[in-house]
Amino acid sequence: xxxxxxxxxxxxxxxxxxxxxxxxxxxxxxxxxxxxxxxxxxxxxxxxxxxxxxxxxxxxxxxxxxxxxxxxxxxxxxxxxxxxxxxxxxxxxxxxxxxxxxxxxxxxxxxxxxxxxxxxxxxxxxxxxxxxxxxxxxxxxxxxxxxxxxxxxxxxxxxxxxxxxxxxxxxxxxxxxxxxxxxxxxxxxx
Numbered sequence: 312x313x314x315x316x317x318x319x320x321x322x323x324x325x326x327x328x329x330x331x332x333x334x335x336x337x338x339x340x341x342x343x344x345x346x347x348x349x350x351x352x353x354x355x356x357x358x359x360x361x362x363x364x365x366x367x368x369x370x371x372x373x374x375x376x377x378x379x380x381x382x383x384x385x386x387x388x389x390x391x392x393x394x395x396x397x398x399x400x401x402x403x404x405x406x407x408x409x410x411x412x413x414x415x416x417x418x419x420x421x422x423x424x425x426x427x428x429x430x431x432x433x434x435x436x437x438x439x440x441x442x443x444x445x446x447x448x449x450x451x452x453x454x455x456x457x458x459x460x461x462x463x464x465x466x467x468x469x470x471x472x473x474x475x476x477x478x479x480x481x482x483x484x485x486x487x488x489x490x491x492x493x494x495x496x497x498x499x500x501x
Contacts, residue, residue, distance in 0.1 A: 347387065350380045354486055362479040365443030366427075374425050374444075374478050375418040381485045382408070382415040388489070404488035407481050410468030413449065413456065420454040423447070425478055446473035446481065 357377045361367055385408050389395045399405030414424045426447040449469055456462055472481045 354380050358482045370444040371423050377482050378415040404484045407472045407484040409465045410472045413465040413469045422452045422454045444478050448474040
């Protein structure tokens with residue numbers, strides 16, 4: 312997949328199709344994959360850890376892990392439902408996924424996407440801040456994303472929903488959106 316070959320036209324899901332149809336015009340091409348439920352539960356636990364301790368020592372790793380799984384689920388839903396993006400973009404919780412995509416891409420290119428003031432620096436500046444982890448402004452990343460038709464929307468979403476905010480909040484928004492869509496295709500709750 313993703314190679315642009317004719318094989319993509321013939322792609323069929325490897326798990327059974329929902330309601331006997333793999334026609335994307337009928338909605339979901341496949342039922343909610345069981346791995347998505349597991350990933351949503353795991354990400355929910357990560358977000359809970361980050362919400363309970365905004366100075367968690369593993370925040371950079373946890374934020375990147377959550378971003379990867381949330382975007383993997385998001386992309387899977389988008390690929391299976393042609394109406395997904397229209398619905399997502401109409402919802403504030405859904406729009407956060409554009410900024411999270413930018414953050415995930417930054418992590419994939421080796422960027423640390425969260426920051427905080429740590430330790431003493433010379434010259435000392437007051438007030439000193441040993442504050443919580445927050446999403447770093449994208450202008451602080453050495454990596455620059457490749458131009459695309461989605462980049463401006465991703466950058467706007469990141470600036471609005473992420474930059475300077477505590478790490479758990481935007482992740483929870485994304486989780487809420489993805490969990491909401493899951494309810495319509497499965498009887499299991501997150």
